[in-house]
Amino acid sequence: MGLRDDIAKVLVPEPELQKRIAELGQAINATYRDEDRLLLICVLKGAFIFLADLVRHLEIRHEVDFMEISSYGAQTESTGVVRILLDLAQSIEGRHVLIVEDIIDSGRTLDYITRNLGTRGPASLRVCTLLSKPDRREIEVPVDLVGFEVPDEFVVGYGLDFAEEYRHLPFIGVLRDEVIQARIGK
Numbered sequence: 131m132g133l134r135d136d137i138a139k140v141l142v143p144e145p146e147l148q149k150r151i152a153e154l155g156q157a158i159n160a161t162y163r164d165e166d167r168l169l170l171i172c173v174l175k176g177a178f179i180f181l182a183d184l185v186r187h188l189e190i191r192h193e194v195d196f197m198e199i200s201s202y203g204a205q206t207e208s209t210g211v212v213r214i215l216l217d218l219a220q221s222i223e224g225r226h227v228l229i230v231e232d233i234i235d236s237g238r239t240l241d242y243i244t245r246n247l248g249t250r251g252p253a254s255l256r257v258c259t260l261l262s263k264p265d266r267r268e269i270e271v272p273v274d275l276v277g278f279e280v281p282d283e284f285v286v287g288y289g290l291d292f293a294e295e296y297r298h299l300p301f302i303g304v305l306r307d308e309v310i311q312a313r314i315g316k
């Protein structure tokens with residue numbers, strides 16, 4: 131049995147993902163057409179594949195930087211207690227900034243990031259997420275670009291993990307319940 135067998139169903143197949151990412155890229159091109167160099171901030175680890183595909187659709191001048199945020203808590207849920215594991219390599223003062231996330235669930239991570247970055251004086255601060263789980267939202271955070279809204283199921287693939295695995299899958303899939311239970315029950 132391979133890791134692919136742990137997937138109960140494919141929620142967003144690869145062609146659909148890639149088509150939507152191209153559309154998001156075009157939306158970003160349009161929004162920042164007249165601005166100075168855009169800074170895309172990739173929130174590690176989950177957003178690394180999304181960022182890599184997204185920037186290949188950009189025609190505007192831009193840079194990328196990385197932040198890593200950790201949420202404490204159970205394996206499948208975030209608790210709202212977050213901390214910065216890796217901070218940006220540069221100042222964002224006066225810069226147009228676009229946060230690139232893989233998924234917004236409770237909204238707590240993004241709320242923390244936007245408040246934190248907001249204090250650093252960016253010229254503008256927007257958010258682009260590949261996935262959003264609106265049913266799980268605990269804190270309303272403004273999101274400018276959303277790839278797909280997904281139901282409240284345990285999704286993996288395309289950067290999203292379960293216990294650090296499954297990030298490599300080229301689609302968004304739903305993990306089988308038995309796989310989650312087997313790991314959590316241990």
Ligand code: PRP
Nearest residue numbers: 174175176201208234235236237238239
């Ligand atoms: C995930 C995801 C978001 C956050 C969303 O990161 O990448 O940053 O959770 O959840 P929230 O809206 O409830 O805060 P995770 O902590 O799993 O780390 P990872 O990206 O390194 O896998």
